[in-house]
Amino acid sequence: DQPRSRGLGDVYKRQAYGKIIRMMAHEVNNSIGAINSILQTHVEYNTEENSDERESLEIAIERNNSMSSFMKNFAKVVRLPKPHLEKIELNELLKNIGKLMESQARTKNITIELHLHKNNIFTSIDSKQMEQVLVNIIKNSIESIDNQGVIQLISQSSPTTILVRDNGAGILPEVADNLFTPFFSTKADGQGVGLTLIREVLLNHDAQFSLKTNEDKWTEFRIVFKS
Numbered sequence: 001d002q003p004r005s006r007g008l009g010d011v012y013k014r015q016a017y018g019k020i021i022r023m024m025a026h027e028v029n030n031s032i033g034a035i036n037s038i039l040q041t042h043v044e045y046n047t048e049e050n051s052d053e054r055e056s057l058e059i060a061i062e063r064n065n066s067m068s069s070f071m072k073n074f075a076k077v078v079r080l081p082k083p084h085l086e087k088i089e090l091n092e093l094l095k096n097i098g099k100l101m102e103s104q105a106r107t108k109n110i111t112i113e114l115h116l117h118k119n120n121i122f123t124s125i126d127s128k129q130m131e132q133v134l135v136n137i138i139k140n141s142i143e144s145i146d147n148q149g150v151i152q153l154i155s156q157s158s159p160t161t162i163l164v165r166d167n168g169a170g171i172l173p174e175v176a177d178n179l180f181t182p183f184f185s186t187k188a189d190g191q192g193v194g195l196t197l198i199r200e201v202l203l204n205h206d207a208q209f210s211l212k213t214n215e216d217k218w219t220e221f222r223i224v225f226k227s
Helices: 008-045 048-078 090-106 127-144 193-204
Strands: 086-089 110-115 122-125 149-156 161-166 208-213 219-224
Touching: 008 048, 086 090, 086 127, 090 110, 090 127, 090 149, 122 127, 127 149, 127 161, 127 193, 127 219, 193 208
Parallel strands: 110 149
Antiparallel strands: 086 122, 149 161, 161 219, 208 219
16 A cells, blocks of 8 residues: 555556557547538428427537536646746645635535645645645545545644545555546546546655555545655
């Protein structure tokens, strides 16, 4: 359960995934555009007497648009810009993210607790990218809690660390090893974009990270920064 960091193999894998996904997105979107154009022509020529056929065509167009969106999401992940690093105070970042996610958590009777280091902790990160990482992590925590639970946002120093802990359903051992495989998802309709985005942003920050359910049944996402 050692924290993950970027190695040479990660770089080659990312480049390979990126090339494949860009090719797939290009081909899929080209095909979908042409197909939707044909379908839309048939929709416009359908009369009310053929309402069932018209509805079927509109469903097909909507499904095609969903597929196009699906591919665009993948392409976005592999085109992440390099992080714009600046000195950020972590306690303040966690306070702001806690407030942002509080309303969503409250709909499931979930409390977000802040356990912040007594001193200010500064580290060089891209605040916008890191905010997106934390939003995705907390969103996953909210989804893991059936109803009524706790999410803890924790800051530590020496080394500079962020922990996001929840007392939700936990992670099955057979799932744990695949969590950071690009586009892996445990959800039937999931694309695996969230964890893939998290992985790429953290690797680009040279941060170490891990996600596991501990013996105390709390699931912990740990992020350790170099400075």
